[in-house]
Amino acid sequence: MSRYLASRAVQTAITLALMSFVVYLLIGLMPGDPIDMMIAGDPNMRSEDAARLRAVYGLDKPLLERYAAWAWQALHGNFGYSRTYSQPVLAVLWPRLINTFILAGLAFVVAVAIALPLGIWAASRPRSRVDYLINLLCFGGISTPPFWLALLLITLFSVKLGWLPAGGQADIRPDTPWLSGLGDRLRYLVLPATTLVLVQVGGYTRFMRGAMIEVLRQDYIRTARAKGLPENRVRWGHAFGNALAPVLTILALSFGGLFSGALITETMFAWPGMGKAIYQAILDNDYNLALVGLLIATLATMLGNLLADLAYAWVDPRVSIEQSA
């Protein structure tokens, strides 16, 4: 087990290192550089000043050299400052990570709580009207552009009906104690969380249905039925656990992906989370913030990956972790 974890840790480190290198190069290829932005805000800036500033920030050096310097500092725990926020990047990203965790976590739990029973229900009556209808709804969810869905929800519930706030995280009343502000905060969560649930739930339901149908086709299920077990025991006692294994993998993977995948929803609802921070940093040429944000998002996906494998081995005793290492 510890050998397995160690090998996974090495893999993760290699991926992150490669990733940081590629992203550093790509960001260097984006239009303009931080100095251009400073110049744009200051009409008195002369070209000598700009050159001096580039030298001060090390931007006149070749890209590879700059990356080496960044990587050396990062290895010592210094990830640099965000240019737009004038704060260490980790200090900027930490609250956003928590915000994303709240939004994505809530949406994920709700989506799973809807998808698993729905998928099992559909699998128990394949090719029936119910199955057909569930399938239709799933495809509807998968095929909806998230930004458009967000647009429709905002128009309907915030603009037309005025029931829910269109964006942001809380009413601006800094003196409200956290707990009594909870109801208020929840109101801000409803629309973005609904959007995330609607775009996720279809995929999960279809996975659950597929896995359940696959398992119900196995010989041991036929044996259990032939023994005269009631259908409920066959389904829940014999089939469900085995069908859950592949679904857990998909779920863990998706959850990791939500840390950056909620980008569109967060941007549409002005929810101050990771996805929005990364997107904004890319647009603002905030190198350090974008880079570290992307690395954290990758780390989250890879942790999800690891969790998926561990969960699989835990649910399905036929899978041995030691062997796959």
Add this chain to the structure above:
Amino acid sequence: MSDVASRPSASPGWLVWTRLLRHRLALASLIFLLVLLVLSLAAPWIADWRGVDSTATDLFRRFEPPSAEHWLGTDDLGRDLFQRLLDGGRVSLLVGISGAFLSAIIGALIGVVAGYLGGRLDAVLMRVTDGVIALPLLPLLIVLAAVDPRKIGVPIEIAQSETFSLYRIVFIVSLTGWTTVARLVRAETLSLKARDFTRAAKALGARPERIMFRHILPNAAGSLVVATTLSIGALVLLESTLSFLGLGTQPPAASWGNMLTGAQELLQQAPVLALLPGLLIFLTVIAFNFLGDGLQDALDPRSERRL
């Protein structure tokens, strides 16, 4: 018996086709997509025939209601909405279809090589595939879309041309699609490799390339078609998202995604402008999904019938 024998034998392709026709949703989707494709490919001629120019702005005729001249009215710059939707459809469908084909080719090559040759090459290729799957793709694609082509030595007149931006978005979206195909084709290759016809071909002295491309890939074609169909839908969705963010198809070229960029402000004034492009994205994506689903059932009728 003689009755059965005298019946003309149906080819496998014909069988799949007739089974697909029985799948009502898939059939409806196919018809919808064909109509859409024909209309949007014919967009320039339709514009000529109607006598409208989809790029001509007319600020005195903004937000016009539908009329004989402008079938669906005009947008916030006075352009003909119907014609813009067709233009946008051409971009969205072209990007989706060519992106899916590109990712199918990349994925099939990687999958068949990894599966057939096996060994260390397989291990490396699959590690890379798994690695790409673990990447936070959306923000990475945004970085890629934001890269300034001039900084990698593309001359400015090419970098700013419409064709270049089209190729670039096709390339970017195809980077996401190939992983699924690669895994799928590899799995198929592993099972086809052990079948008698492949072993016979090998015993007859066929070279690995021949076995891979003449014996294995044609037999994996069915699932390849399904995967490609499904990924067209996913890529249309991705293109619209990137264009909505202002990083995909660049105006004045229309795409359903970039037609929605300013729609948030327009929703009050002209809801149609925000509803129609989104509805078309939705219908196109869901149609490709239904079609893929129907194809899957048609290609493997046992998959669900056995229950």
